[in-house]
Amino acid sequence: MSLNLVQAWKQAREKLEAAGIAGPVIDARLLVEAAAGATRADIVTDPYRPLTPEQAATLGDYLARRARREPVSHILGRKGFWKIMLQVTPDVLTPRPDTETVVEYVLRDFPQTASWTVLDLGVGSGAILLSILAERPAAKGLGxxxxxxxxxxxxxxxxNLGLAGRTALLRGDWTFGLEGESFDLVVSNPPYIASHVIAELEPEVRDHEPRLALEGGADGLDHYRTLAPEILRVLKPGGRFAVEIGYDQKQPVEALFRAAGAEGVVTVRDLGDRDRVVAGVKKALETKA
Known part of the structure; x- marks a missing residue:
C-alpha cells in the first residue's frame, strides 16, 4: 500500500523524533517535499496524493541520512538564506538565520542606487555577499x-542567481594582496568557535561542517585579531564594516576594532536577542571649511 503525502509527513516526523532530531516537524516536511516533488501547499491542498515507489524509496534514504545527523541542507544540496536559495555542499558552512543579521544591518544604510564595492572575507557559499548584491543592483562585490x-x-x-557579472571571487588569505582603501563595505563571518569547544558541538556541525570555517583558535578570537586592522586598511574613508561574532564575544571584538581605529562601533543583536554582529565605520576624510 502506497503512502500519501500526509501519511509520509506523519511517519517521517515520527522517525525523526525517535532518532532524537531537534525540529523534526520542519525537517520531515522538507524531506517529504523534496522526495515527492511536492510543495508545502500540496501537502495542505492535496494531502492524499500518493507517493510513487521511487519517491517512497528516496524519502526512506533521506530519513536514514537525517537520523545519522546529516544536515538537511547537505541531503538536499540547498538552503534558503535571506531572500535567495543557495547550493550547499560539505565544503561550506550551511547558511544560518543568525547570519542574516549582517545583511539586514548593512542594507539599512546602503542606498538602493549606490554603486558601492563590497568585500566579503571568508565568502563560503556566498550567502552574505550574494544577498547584498541581489538587493542592491548597482553594487559590485569581491568574495x-x-x-x-x-x-x-x-x-x-x-x-544561478544571475549575479556572476557583478561578483568576483578570489582564493586568498583574508586581505593579503588587496590594496588599501578599496571598498565601501566589508562584511565577514569568520571562524569564531574556540578550539576546545569544537568537540562539544552538535553532530550536524561537528561532523559535517568544514572545520576550517569553524575554528577560531584557543579563545575563538584569532581571526578578529587579524581582521580588525586589515578591514580598516582596505576600507575607504567613511566606509562601513559588519562582522558576525559569537554570542559572548561582544566586548573583546569591539575592543579590537576600536584599537584598530574604527569609529561608531556597535553590536547588533539577532532575532534570538543575542549579540551577533559588530559593526562600525572608518573615519572619513576631514574637509576644509
Whole structure:
C-alpha cells in the first residue's frame, strides 16, 4: 500500500523524533517535499496524493541520512538564506538565520542606487555577499576564501542567481594582496568557535561542517585579531564594516576594532536577542571649511 503525502509527513516526523532530531516537524516536511516533488501547499491542498515507489524509496534514504545527523541542507544540496536559495555542499558552512543579521544591518544604510564595492572575507557559499548584491543592483562585490572548493560553490550560486557579472571571487588569505582603501563595505563571518569547544558541538556541525570555517583558535578570537586592522586598511574613508561574532564575544571584538581605529562601533543583536554582529565605520576624510 502506497503512502500519501500526509501519511509520509506523519511517519517521517515520527522517525525523526525517535532518532532524537531537534525540529523534526520542519525537517520531515522538507524531506517529504523534496522526495515527492511536492510543495508545502500540496501537502495542505492535496494531502492524499500518493507517493510513487521511487519517491517512497528516496524519502526512506533521506530519513536514514537525517537520523545519522546529516544536515538537511547537505541531503538536499540547498538552503534558503535571506531572500535567495543557495547550493550547499560539505565544503561550506550551511547558511544560518543568525547570519542574516549582517545583511539586514548593512542594507539599512546602503542606498538602493549606490554603486558601492563590497568585500566579503571568508565568502563560503556566498550567502552574505550574494544577498547584498541581489538587493542592491548597482553594487559590485569581491568574495575571498582560502578554500577553492568553497569558491566553486560561491561561483555556482552567483551564476544561478544571475549575479556572476557583478561578483568576483578570489582564493586568498583574508586581505593579503588587496590594496588599501578599496571598498565601501566589508562584511565577514569568520571562524569564531574556540578550539576546545569544537568537540562539544552538535553532530550536524561537528561532523559535517568544514572545520576550517569553524575554528577560531584557543579563545575563538584569532581571526578578529587579524581582521580588525586589515578591514580598516582596505576600507575607504567613511566606509562601513559588519562582522558576525559569537554570542559572548561582544566586548573583546569591539575592543579590537576600536584599537584598530574604527569609529561608531556597535553590536547588533539577532532575532534570538543575542549579540551577533559588530559593526562600525572608518573615519572619513576631514574637509576644509
Amino acid at each position: 575571498v576564501d582560502l578554500s577553492e572548493e568553497a569558491l566553486a560553490v560561491a561561483r555556482e550560486n552567483a551564476a
